[in-house]
Amino acid sequence: xxxxxxxxxxxxxxPDALAPGGMVATPEPSGRAAAGLAxxxxxxxxxxxxxxxxxEGDTPLVLDVVPxxxxxxxxxxxxxxxxxxxxxxxxxxxxxxxVEVVVDGWRFEVTVEPARRAALRERMQRQAGGPALGRxxxxxxxxGRIVGVWVAVGDRVAAGARLCSxxxxxxxxxxxxxxxxxxxxxxxxPGARVEHGxxxxxxx
Amino acid sequence: MKPPFRRVLVANxxxxxxxxxxxxxxxxxxxxxxxxxxxxxxxxxxxxDVAVRIGPPPAxxxxxxxxxxxxxxxxxxxxxxxxGYGFLSERAAFARACxxxxxxxxxxxPETLAGLGDKLAARRAARAAGVPVVPGTLEPAxxxxxxxxxxxxxxxxRVGWPLMVKASAGGGGRGMRRVDEAGELPAALLAASxxxxxAFGDGSVYLExxxxxxxxxxxxLLGDAEGEIVALGERDCSLQRRxxxxxxxxxxxxxxxxxxxxxxxxxxxxARAFGLRNxxxxxxxxAPDGSFxxxxxNTRLQVEHGVTELVSGLDLVHEQLRIAAGESLSRRVRAxxxxxxxxxxxxxxxxxxxxxxxxxxxxxxxxxxxxxxPGGPGVRVDAGVEEGSVVGTDYDPLLAKxxxxxxxxxxxxxxLRRALDEFEVAGLQTTLPFHRWVxxxxxxxxxxxxxxxxxxxxxxxxxxxxxxxxxxAIAATWTAATEFGRRGAExxxxxxxxxxxxxxxxxxxxxxxxxxxxxxVARREAVERWPA
Numbered sequence: 001x002x003x004x005x006x007x008x009x010x011x012x013x014x015p016d017a018l019a020p021g022g023m024v025a026t027p028e029p030s031g032r033a034a035a036g037l038a039x040x041x042x043x044x045x046x047x048x049x050x051x052x053x054x055x056e057g058d059t060p061l062v063l064d065v066v067p068x069x070x071x072x073x074x075x076x077x078x079x080x081x082x083x084x085x086x087x088x089x090x091x092x093x094x095x096x097x098x099v100e101v102v103v104d105g106w107r108f109e110v111t112v113e114p115a116r117r118a119a120l121r122e123r124m125q126r127q128a129g130g131p132a133l134g135r136x137x138x139x140x141x142x143x144g145r146i147v148g149v150w151v152a153v154g155d156r157v158a159a160g161a162r163l164c165s166x167x168x169x170x171x172x173x174x175x176x177x178x179x180x181x182x183x184x185x186x187x188x189x190p191g192a193r194v195e196h197g198x199x200x201x202x203x204x
Numbered sequence: 205m206k207p208p209f210r211r212v213l214v215a216n217x218x219x220x221x222x223x224x225x226x227x228x229x230x231x232x233x234x235x236x237x238x239x240x241x242x243x244x245x246x247x248x249x250x251x252x253d254v255a256v257r258i259g260p261p262p263a264x265x266x267x268x269x270x271x272x273x274x275x276x277x278x279x280x281x282x283x284x285x286x287x288g289y290g291f292l293s294e295r296a297a298f299a300r301a302c303x304x305x306x307x308x309x310x311x312x313x314p315e316t317l318a319g320l321g322d323k324l325a326a327r328r329a330a331r332a333a334g335v336p337v338v339p340g341t342l343e344p345a346x347x348x349x350x351x352x353x354x355x356x357x358x359x360x361x362r363v364g365w366p367l368m369v370k371a372s373a374g375g376g377g378r379g380m381r382r383v384d385e386a387g388e389l390p391a392a393l394l395a396a397s398x399x400x401x402x403a404f405g406d407g408s409v410y411l412e413x414x415x416x417x418x419x420x421x422x423x424x425l426l427g428d429a430e431g432e433i434v435a436l437g438e439r440d441c442s443l444q445r446r447x448x449x450x451x452x453x454x455x456x457x458x459x460x461x462x463x464x465x466x467x468x469x470x471x472x473x474x475a476r477a478f479g480l481r482n483x484x485x486x487x488x489x490x491a492p493d494g495s496f497x498x499x500x501x502n503t504r505l506q507v508e509h510g511v512t513e514l515v516s517g518l519d520l521v522h523e524q525l526r527i528a529a530g531e532s533l534s535r536r537v538r539a540x541x542x543x544x545x546x547x548x549x550x551x552x553x554x555x556x557x558x559x560x561x562x563x564x565x566x567x568x569x570x571x572x573x574x575x576x577x578p579g580g581p582g583v584r585v586d587a588g589v590e591e592g593s594v595v596g597t598d599y600d601p602l603l604a605k606x607x608x609x610x611x612x613x614x615x616x617x618x619x620l621r622r623a624l625d626e627f628e629v630a631g632l633q634t635t636l637p638f639h640r641w642v643x644x645x646x647x648x649x650x651x652x653x654x655x656x657x658x659x660x661x662x663x664x665x666x667x668x669x670x671x672x673x674x675x676x677a678i679a680a681t682w683t684a685a686t687e688f689g690r691r692g693a694e695x696x697x698x699x700x701x702x703x704x705x706x707x708x709x710x711x712x713x714x715x716x717x718x719x720x721x722x723x724x725v726a727r728r729e730a731v732e733r734w735p736a
Binding site for chain 1: 310567624631635636640668677678679680685
């Protein structure tokens with residue numbers, strides 16, 4: 001498991017599994033962040049040099065990383081990776097940069113920005129009132145063709161209810177409701193072609 | 205040796221089209237390619253001597269159009285058509301249309317395609333030939349509505365649970381479903397039938413027992429016009445997910461020579477019942493008790509034919525073309541068949557697909573921004589894409605096959621791990637992380653194989669999370685070293701291409717700059733981003 005040592009950011013955590021220079025500052029030096037768990041609310045103010053890294057995914061991985069300018073022990077031998085700058089996307093915070101990181105064949109889209117700036121933005125968002133819970137937008141889990149829509153606007157659905165069927169490549173896949181609610185919008189009809197991430201149904 | 209044909213049209217795309225075109229050129233035949241609007245710049249088009257447009261991107265309007273392909277063959281005076289796999293390769297109507305147009309179809313006769321294409325007919329014939337068939341039904345199940353479908357329940361109980369619903373015209377996992385209990389069966393029958401009707405124009409489905417813990421083994425067959433049929437060894441294709449093969453190897457691990465001979469003999473007797481000519485593959489289940497059960501025959505070149513080539517030393521496409529030109533089985537084929545039960549090499553193939561193994565192998569699309577294939581001794585890559593290729597969702601997500609061969613299985617596995625380390629792809633997610641896991645998985649090294657190997661052992665979330673943590677550290681390091689891409693990004697992109705991108709890190713010696721040690725790339729060129 002992780003070796004813990006002191007770094008410029010105070011309590012830092014330097015697991016063996018991390019790639020070169022990676023120092024992960026966590027609220028407690030518990031090593032949980034390195035295990036891939038999201039750490040979204042950081043208690044300590046980030047040091048000047050820390051970088052907020054958001055690895056996109058179903059559960060985004062959010063870490064404040066203090067890059068080690070000269071790592072004493074070198075990178076994990078055998079690690080394979082590449083980094084490439086991606087074009088900006090909608091809603092991307094100013095001053096941040098999106099990159100593609102490929103490591104051991106896994107491809108990630110990662111947003112990086114100074115941790116201080118990210119912390120400031122979050123504080124302002126909190127003061128302005130947090131995002132309202134409520135509507136769930138059900139998106140296409142994979143590209144394909146809609147072969148059936150099983151709900152209409154106004155229907156009440158239970159969690160796990162079938163919303164529509166999506167034929168992708170070779171199989172029919174059922175798209176299910178993740179929670180109970182009322183169907184507010186149906187954005188597709190049978191026969192429609194959808195791309196991964198397209199909105200299918202909105203549950204209010 | 206005289207070329208079997210002057211000019212051959214390859215009615216396919218992607219890696220298999222490139223592979224067949226290579227064989228044509230080796231035999232001294234000219235190759236005609238065909239392409240849809242999505243493939244204008246595809247490698248298979250450039251590999252061909254001449255290429256003909258056959259329609260817009262959807263397969264139904266291009267690669268599945270018999271008339272367009274025959275018109276292309278006539279226009280280019282092609283003497284033969286090689287269908288590859290998928291698309292029209294197993295359509296009796298296509299083989300018949302070729303014959304009527306006076307063009308040699310590189311594959312079995314229309315009668316064999318029709319006979320074996322009907323899986324139910326194949327099951328009946330295999331049973332008549334004395335080959336053990338997986339228990340199940342031999343007639344199509346009623347699928348008019350849920351009520352009619354429910355009428356097969358007594359028969360389903362006789363077959364035993366869990367069972368498989370399969371499409372009679374099926375192939376490649378389409379129209380196939382596993383059903384665990386009676387309540388699910390009627391709906392599964394209807395869904396499978398609908399899927400089969402859409403994919404094959406025939407919604408007939410049947411029931412087959414699901415054999416727990418079975419391995420999937422298959423036998424490569426070749427037959428000539430004189431009726432001689434030989435088996436060229438078997439392949440183990442147990443590593444599957446949703447009936448899609450992911451990894452294949454030859455020979456099947458753990459079989460003795462007598463057991464191999466028995467399996468090969470069963471396969472030849474099924475093929476003989478249908479008068480097989482050219483190439484086909486008989487698929488079997490190998491039950492945990494060691495018994496073989498016939499599944500079906502695929503009347504085409506398989507995706508995984510390469511592992512048999514690497515072990516036998518034959519080129520199956522060369523042999524296909526010679527047989528299609530009327531030659532009888534060659535001496536080298538007979539010699540390979542004689543040695544098929546005592547293979548002296550081991551080959552493994554992994555399928556590199558545009559699928560996300562972290563998201564249930566969902567197909568992904570995008571532009572390949574980096575593509576570096578492995579090389580060196582015992583490594584073969586059959587690819588249908590290259591750097592810059594745009595991968596859409598109109599076709600099968602298979603991008604390339606990586607094959608390795610060595611004198612034994614441990615040697616082949618070591619070679620596979622080495623080759624996977626060399627394989628670099630960026631721009632879209634591929635199945636590479638899955639294959640890296642397989643190659644390092646002790647159960648695979650120990651050949652503890654079954655068709656449930658992947659669902660039982662593959663834990664994508666853990667592996668992906670560990671890689672995500674590493675990606676975070678890499679991103680931060682890169683960001684600091686380049687000051688958010690402002691400094692050095694251009695300088696790095698100006699380095700020789702070989703110095704850009706991933707590499708195996710040298711041990712830290714303290715003298716190299718941190719940039720050189722860990723940071724690669726930074727090309728700013730805009731790339732197509734696949735939807736997040």
